[in-house]
Amino acid sequence: MLTEKQIRALKPREKDYVISDGRSARGEGVLVIKVRPNGTKEFYFQRHVAGKKKLTKLGTWPTLSLTAARDCSRGEKEVRASDGAFQDVLDAYITKLKGEGAASASDVEWSFRHYVSEPFPDLVKRPASLLGPGDIRDILVRMIEAGITTYCNRLRSQLHAAFQMALEQEFNPRSYQKKVLRFGLQSNPVASVPVQSDWEQPGDRALSTEELATLWQMLPEFLSLTTSELLKFLIAAGGQRPEQLLATERRNYLKDHLIMRSNKGVEGERSLHVVPYNKLMRQSLKVMDEISESSVFPFEGKVVGASLHTNSLSRAVTKLYGRHADKFNGPFTLRDLRRTCKTLMGVAGLNKELKDRIQGHAFGDVSSKHYDRYDYFKEKQRGLQRWAAWLQSNVVSAKLE
Template sequence: MAEALSKSRDAAANVSAPEKAIINHATIEQLFSDYIADQKRRGKRSYDKTQYRLNQVLDSQHIDRNTPAKDITPAHIKRVLAEFISRGAVAGSNKVRANLHAVFNFGLFADNDPAKLNEKVIYGLDRNPVTVVPRQEGADKALDRFLSWDEMKEILKLFRISSTVFPIHPDYGRLILLCIFTAGQRPWEIMTNTKDNWDKNNNTLTVPLHISKNGDYHVIPLCESATEILECQAKQYPDSEFLFPGDTKEGHLLTAEYAKQIRKFCARYDFEKFTPRDIRRTFKTLAGEMGISSEMRDRLQNHKKSGVSTKHYDRYDYLKEKREIIAQWESKLLSL
């Protein structure tokens, strides 16, 4: 009887307190890798920027990439972020902090999902070490930088010397020009786009749903200058499906390197710093000066149209008006 009672208690204990099978806990490098893979799977467009920042963390003298993720402490995080701050990248430290916070939350949720009660513990995290490390208040500047007409003139002068000579890598040079001549389109929606979306007969480039930020099809009218850039790319890379192929795992150029190339240009030519997003803002601002309505500027840049479902949205709406704006924009740029 006593033996039966003991077995009964053991069985009850197993039911009331199920245990996960424990394996060697994943390293911080593996946690980072798993997070990036999850971002790619979920179609997050900024994964390459995040990966670039996380690689910087792994390269820090304060981090051993083979350390189990569960052994990373707030002290590690504080020292890593201090490196960014010490070299003047205060706003950058906030971006890295945000990425790290998301990464460790990913690991926490993966291990503590009730739906995975009897699965193996991968990371062994019981807290997020980033939470108690404060961000740097006031470091993030308002996004208000746009290029003046004089700055646009200088960029066009430097980047249009010839089809092959550029102040930076030629492919990124042509990408900058295409973003300019297409009225500040999102770089991601161009560099990940493929040749089959380029309608040469109608001079348009379509952004398909799977790479469109707002989930809508978007038809970009192409001026002659934009078409010349695409033709140059096609001639340079006849065997690639991408408009802007790259020697990357993805097969196309990446936004992190694009931003880096622009920084190099600014430093090399003593040009006031600007970012890829500032090119987009430049069209929005300067086209406004030209008298183009805010609604049409938004439509041309593929801003989300509130109250209009993707299902009923006609991708060719306002194409005539968008062509007219692109023609005005190109004419103004070439007159500088």
């Protein structure tokens, strides 16, 4: 066992060297002090994970005393570092979403890769059990420094869900024995990182009829053909959720309707959302069929076999406004188009319940949730046909000044 006197007497050498504070039980880890060539003496907690030595810095002597370092060491011993790395948690969560058919799976996968795995390659290799709130904070700080606001909260939510899944795997007595990979988590490191609530104010931007007509008639000229037809289809379909539509494969586009899977709700509760076609929707699908009738997704992106990504669509809309701001009454985003459709469908004569059903909103009352199994297909079909007729007269064929 080390003493303060022995630590004080340790002399620097040409290279770093480490002195251990005695022994501990196998697998528990041990307190060590590292002496730098410049004379700095640092306390570390050392453990072996998957055959490799892992060091966690506790502090610098004498600012951190030997007694305090031992207290910190005892706290570290309570954390069992398992083989499961941070990247394994991310991968397992994505696999879970894909297995459930969640429409958000591709977005979450892109988000983890773009904001976590690629910018922090060393961090994702660390055992998940050794991550703390500070590590999550640093990931989000990088996004904030890049000017990303609302999506910062989205990533926080995705990471929280991933770690929550890993925790449930760790403590669910029915599934624990079935899992070979263990994470050793005791808590969710994301829970202590606050949501930036001022970035979560509900939006209220909806385009006017004239603005929607301007946007529609600009599409073929100012955006790619696939992006233009996708935006037309989304609008003609009453403002469907882009991430759900883009996750829907061609095989789910049937003769007179398409079937999407709602990503709302927890495992086992994600429901199918049926959207009947109208004339304008069929026109867009016909254009995409002329490009390819065999692609996995009707609205295929640059990568063969992969759908256009929601983030690419969102950026296209934002850039389109930026280049032609003088033609609109103010900024708008992809998300605002769903609100625009909801608002203007009311102008076209559709009632609130029908608009909600067309957009796939969940009905939380007991009757709807547990007893009503009617599909409302004919009602939605008539509603979307009425919406298409209104769009044709007021948007598609509108004469702009």
